[in-house]
Amino acid sequence: MTGPDHVAPIEARVAAIEAILVEKGLLDTAKLDEIVQHFEEDLGPRNGAKVVARAWVDPEYRQRLLAAATAAIAELGFGGPEGDHMVVVENTPAVHNLVVCTLCSCYPWPTLGLPPKWYKAPAYRSRAVREPRLLLAEMGTVITDDVEIRVWDSSAEVRYLVLPQRPAGTEGLSEEALAVLVTRDSMIGVERQLTT
Amino acid sequence: MDGVHDLGGIAGFGPVEWTPDEPYFSEEWERRAFRLGLGGTGIAGANGGMFRHSAERMDPAQYLDSPYYEHWLTGVTTLLVEAGVVTAEEIEERAGGPFPLSRPDRGRPTDTPTDDRTEARFGVGDRVRVRKWHPLGHTRAPRYVQGREGVVVRVDGAANVPDAEAHGGGFVKNPIYSVRFASRELWGEGGSDGEAVHVDLWECYLEEDA
Numbered sequence: 001m002t003g004p005d006h007v008a009p010i011e012a013r014v015a016a017i018e019a020i021l022v023e024k025g026l027l028d029t030a031k032l033d034e035i036v037q038h039f040e041e042d043l044g045p046r047n048g049a050k051v052v053a054r055a056w057v058d059p060e061y062r063q064r065l066l067a068a069a070t071a072a073i074a075e076l077g078f079g080g081p082e083g084d085h086m087v088v089v090e091n092t093p094a095v096h097n098l099v100v101c102t103l104c105s106c107y108p109w110p111t112l113g114l115p116p117k118w119y120k121a122p123a124y125r126s127r128a129v130r131e132p133r134l135l136l137a138e139m140g141t142v143i144t145d146d147v148e149i150r151v152w153d154s155s156a157e158v159r160y161l162v163l164p165q166r167p168a169g170t171e172g173l174s175e176e177a178l179a180v181l182v183t184r185d186s187m188i189g190v191e192r193q194l195t196t
Numbered sequence: 197m198d199g200v201h202d203l204g205g206i207a208g209f210g211p212v213e214w215t216p217d218e219p220y221f222s223e224e225w226e227r228r229a230f231r232l233g234l235g236g237t238g239i240a241g242a243n244g245g246m247f248r249h250s251a252e253r254m255d256p257a258q259y260l261d262s263p264y265y266e267h268w269l270t271g272v273t274t275l276l277v278e279a280g281v282v283t284a285e286e287i288e289e290r291a292g293g294p295f296p297l298s299r300p301d302r303g304r305p306t307d308t309p310t311d312d313r314t315e316a317r318f319g320v321g322d323r324v325r326v327r328k329w330h331p332l333g334h335t336r337a338p339r340y341v342q343g344r345e346g347v348v349v350r351v352d353g354a355a356n357v358p359d360a361e362a363h364g365g366g367f368v369k370n371p372i373y374s375v376r377f378a379s380r381e382l383w384g385e386g387g388s389d390g391e392a393v394h395v396d397l398w399e400c401y402l403e404e405d406a
Contacts, residue, residue, distance in 0.1 A: 008293030010266060014225045016290035017273050018232055020282050026239045032231045040220060085352065087374075102204035102338055104248055105264065114220045120264045123209035129340065129393045130205045130383060139214055149391045153204065155336045156372045156396035157355045190214075 039114060047078045048111035048161055049182035051088075053175045056166045066090060069161070073111060082159055083110035089152060090163040091192065096143050098136070098151045098189035099160040100128035108159035112187060119188065129153060141192050162189040167196050197302070197332055200256035204340040205383065226265040233268035240275035245362030249334035250274045253298035274298040303333015305365025309400050312369040314354040316399070322348045323405040324375060326397065334362035337401040341393075344381050345405050349394060350374035357398055371399045 008016070021027035051073055055062040065072040069086035073079060086108060089097040101107065102125045107115040118124050127135045132149045136142070143149055152160045164186040170178060173196075185191035221227035237247045250271030251259070259267065274297040276282050288295045307329070318324055328343035336358050352372040360368045376394050379387035 006293055008288070008291035008295055010263075010269070011225045012291045012293070013273075013287075013295050014228045014232065014269055016287050016292075016295065017236075017269070017276070017282065018228060020286060020290060021232075021236065021239065021276075024281075026281070027232075027235050029231065029235075032235045035234060036227060036231050087350070102340070103201060103336060104251070116215060116218055117222075117264065118212050118214050121209075121213065122203050122206070122260060123212045125203040126206040126209050127212070130207070130386075131388070132391055133388060135212065138211055145390060147390070150376075151391070151393040152374075153338065153393060153395045155338060156352070156398065158352060158372075158374070158396055184217075 039109070043109055044113035045111075045182075045184035045187060046179070047076075047113075048108070048184075048187045049179040050076055051078070051111060051161070052163060052182045052187065053179035055088075055163055056178055057175045062163075065163070073161075078110040080110050082106070083108050085157045085159065086111070086161060087152075087158045088161050088163050089150065091165050091189075093147070093165075095148050095150060096136075096189065096192055097160075097162045098128060098132050098149060099154065099162060100125060100151060101154045102126070102129055103153075103155055106154035106159060108161050111161055112184060116184075136190060136192075139190050141190060143192060162187050164192070164194055167194045170196055197252060197334065198330055198339050199252045200254075200259045201252045202339045204338045221265075226263070229265040229269040233265075233272050236272040236276060240272065240279040240281060242275045242279070243361050245334055245356075245358040245360075246275060247271060248358070249301065249303070249362040250298055252334065253301065255296065255299065258296055270296060270298055301333065301363065303331065303359070303363040305360050305363040307331050307333065308357055308360040308363075308365050309368050309370055310360075310365070312354075313399065314369055314371065316351045316371040316373070318348050318351070318373060318399070318402065318404075320348050320351060324348060324373070324402045325405045326375075326401055327403055331359065333359065335359045335401070337397055338395065340382055341375075341377060341395050341397070344377055346375040346377040346381065346395075348373045349376045352396070355398075357400060359398075359400075373397055373399065373402070375402070 251267040354369040379391040
């Protein structure tokens with residue numbers, strides 16, 4: 001028994017198709033492992049945090065980032081699949097940005113890595129475009145009514161990164177110290193106020 | 197297609213099950229399914245549009261009830277069976293039980309442009325309306341914006357139309373726009389002031405707002 005419909009367990013299904021492709025000489029798992037390892041070791045929100053911190057300390061970089069994000073992000077060495085067409089949207093006192101992919105799971109891999117489960121799940125994908133203010137409040141981020149919420153549905157080629165506001169009282173911090181303050185969630189837009 | 201994957205605005209899913217941090221793959225099979233998705237699409241001779249559509253064609257109940265990487269597994273395996281690389285019998289025998297696959301492709305490339313177009317017809321500030329055609333095949337025009345009116349806020353470069361790519365219509369370039377929709381345009385009385393949704397749409401999805 002493997003469930004009400006007797007479906008083969010997921011582990012057995014993955015192993016089955018993989019084994020058949022390997023036996024047919026079609027799938028090179030070792031080569032693919034190198035790519036997966038690259039995702040696990042080199043990509044993630046620490047990259048995006050470096051971009052944000054640079055934009056906070058360097059006004060000219062910030063301008064380049066907002067005008068042509070893919071090139072500006074490449075200056076810091078980040079780019080590649082799911083990051084070839086980047087747009088950075090900036091939070092201001094009057095505007096809060098929120099990123100979603102209602103149709104699947106589009107996410108800026110080079111700067112944020114692979115998306116967390118909740119980002120790909122129906123609750124987030126369905127509600128972000130319908131009731132973003134309520135959704136954010138439930139997630140602990142209260143956006144007051146005087147702040148416009150701009151939702152960005154990544155439905156085509158562009159992948160979005162939110163540029164959060166620099167927290168107050170961080171004037172003396174170095175770029176490296178600022179990057180530590182930047183969270184994954186603030187660059188998706190489900191968090192607004194970063195803390196020191 | 198107006199499939200279960202097209203989730204924007206559907207009610208009833210409850211709170212987001214947020215986690216502060218998590219590994220990319222919480223179980224080993226997820227890592228292997230990701231690896232299979234990276235390698236298997238090419239083995240099936242498929243492209244990105246076909247890969248996305250293969251998961252969209254999953255049985256709706258299975259789609260909603262399964263972990264994310266089961267979408268990758270089911271989709272890419274369906275493509276491999278459809279391409280004749282493996283047979284359904286072969287994989288079920290090896291898996292020791294039923295291996296659910298996605299439903300057949302109902303899309304038609306005749307619904308889509310056949311000639312490249314790279315020059316943008318619309319500019320920033322133009323009012324546009326999304327065509328309301330609800331295709332049976334793959335599209336990146338979500339159901340919740342079809343028939344709705346918005347304003348172009350950004351003109352992006354041209355890229356391949358996924359609707360054509362996913363159904364053997366080839367790689368046909370067409371400009372892309374970011375279009376801003378007021379919440380109340382999308383959700384009527386259920387919408388909110390001070391909220392707007394931006395959706396990236398190929399030009400062939402749009403018509404001039406008369």
